[in-house]
Amino acid sequence: NAGVTQTPKFQVLKTGQSMTLQCAQDMNHEYMSWYRQDPGMGLRLIHYSVGAGITDQGEVPNGYNVSRSTTEDFPLRLLSAAPSQTSVYFCASRRQGEGGYTFGSGTRLTVV
Amino acid sequence: SQQGEEDPQALSIQEGENATMNCSYKTSINNLQWYRQNSGRGLVHLILIRSNEREKHSGRLRVTLDTSKKSSSLLITASRAADTASYFCATEESETSGSRLTFGEGTQLTVNP
Numbered sequence: 001n002a003g004v005t006q007t008p009k010f011q012v013l014k015t016g017q018s019m020t021l022q023c024a025q026d027m028n029h030e031y032m033s034w035y036r037q038d039p040g041m042g043l044r045l046i047h048y049s050v051g052a053g054i055t056d057q058g059e060v061p062n063g064y065n066v067s068r069s070t071t072e073d074f075p076l077r078l079l080s081a082a083p084s085q086t087s088v089y090f091c092a093s094r095r096q097g098e099g100g101y102t103f104g105s106g107t108r109l110t111v112v
Numbered sequence: 113s114q115q116g117e118e119d120p121q122a123l124s125i126q127e128g129e130n131a132t133m134n135c136s137y138k139t140s141i142n143n144l145q146w147y148r149q150n151s152g153r154g155l156v157h158l159i160l161i162r163s164n165e166r167e168k169h170s171g172r173l174r175v176t177l178d179t180s181k182k183s184s185s186l187l188i189t190a191s192r193a194a195d196t197a198s199y200f201c202a203t204e205e206s207e208t209s210g211s212r213l214t215f216g217e218g219t220q221l222t223v224n225p
Contacts, residue, residue, distance in 0.1 A: 004154075033213070042200055042215035043155070058212060090154060092213075100145060100157030101213065 002026050006091050006104035013081040013111045021076040021107050023091030030096040032074040033058070034066065036087040037106075043090060049074055050096070081111040118201060118216040126224050131188040133219040135201030136181075142206050144177055144184050145213070149198045158186075158199075191223045 007022045025032065030051045035043035035058075045058030047066040055066050063085060065077040074093075078085060088108050092101040119134045135144070143162045147155040161168045161177045161184065168175045174187040188195055198220050202213040 035215075040217070042217045043202075043213075045212055045214070048212060059214075092155075099143060099160035101155075102157070103147075103154035105154045 004091055004093055004102050004104035006089075006107050008107060009105070010108050011110070013078070013109065015081060015083060015111060017081050019078050019081070021078070021089055021091075021109070023074045023076065023104060024072050025074075025091075025093040025102070026072065027093065027095070027102065028071060029093035029102070030071070031101075032068065032091065032093045033101070034064070034074070034076045035090045035092065036060065036085075037090060038087050046076065046089075078109075083111045085109065086111045118199075118219045120219060121217070122220045122222070124222040124224065125191055127191060127193055129191055129223075131191050131195070131221055131223070133186045133199050133201075133221070135184045135186070135216050137184075137201075137203045137214075137216075138182065139203075139205060141179075141203045143204050144175075145202045145204065146173075146175060146184075146186050147200045147202060147215075149200065149218070151197075155200065188221075191221075193223050193225045195221060196223045197221060 004025045033048040034046040037043050044060050049055045049068040052071050088106050090106050091104045094101045117136050145160045146158045149155045159170045159175050161175050172189045177184045198218045200218045202215045
């Protein structure tokens with residue numbers, strides 16, 4: 001039982017490049033979310049999903065896409081990276097009806 | 113926008129002392145959760161308190177919730193150096209409608225040995 005696995009752990013992108021941050025969980029959790037954390041701030045919700053095939057926007061969705069083709073995977077795509085997207089990205093999941101989320105260890109992204 | 117505001121932003125105490133962190137929020141909630149984040153790591157869920165509960169305990173943690181004041185507090189008793197971390201409150205407006213957590217900005221706790 002690996003929990004929530006995020007890859008890569010670190011990434012440097014040039015402005016305008018695209019990439020996908022991977023998130024996988026092996027706990028059969030229905031709910032999955034992506035957050036970004038900027039220095040001195042709490043986490044802000046980017047996109048979330050309540051099950052396979054269902055996604056919705058969070059607080060800061062611009063510049064990001066998601067899909068949920070399986071229960072296990074919830075990739076986050078940066079369409080055209082900008083320096084403002086430099087941040088630490090966290091994926092989280094939980095079972096429907098249960099309270100606390102399980103978080104991944106994060107992806108630290110730098111856009112130059 | 114951030115739902116929660118945490119107070120204080122930073123707290124430094126000696127080992128063995130109690131640490132109290134406060135969280136205020138703006139909208140009606142289904143539950144409020146507390147998370148811990150060690151430097152450079154992911155968040156770890158500590159405790160959840162539902163809107164119809166006033167107090168909850170888990171080990172050395174005690175959480176209170178006052179929905180009339182839209183505020184919560186987290187008390188860590190007999191603190192240890194290993195409790196050094198950032199602590200975040202997060203609110204959930206509905207447990208079934210998408211489960212959107214809204215986080216506060218966190219309290220940085222330093223426990224000196």
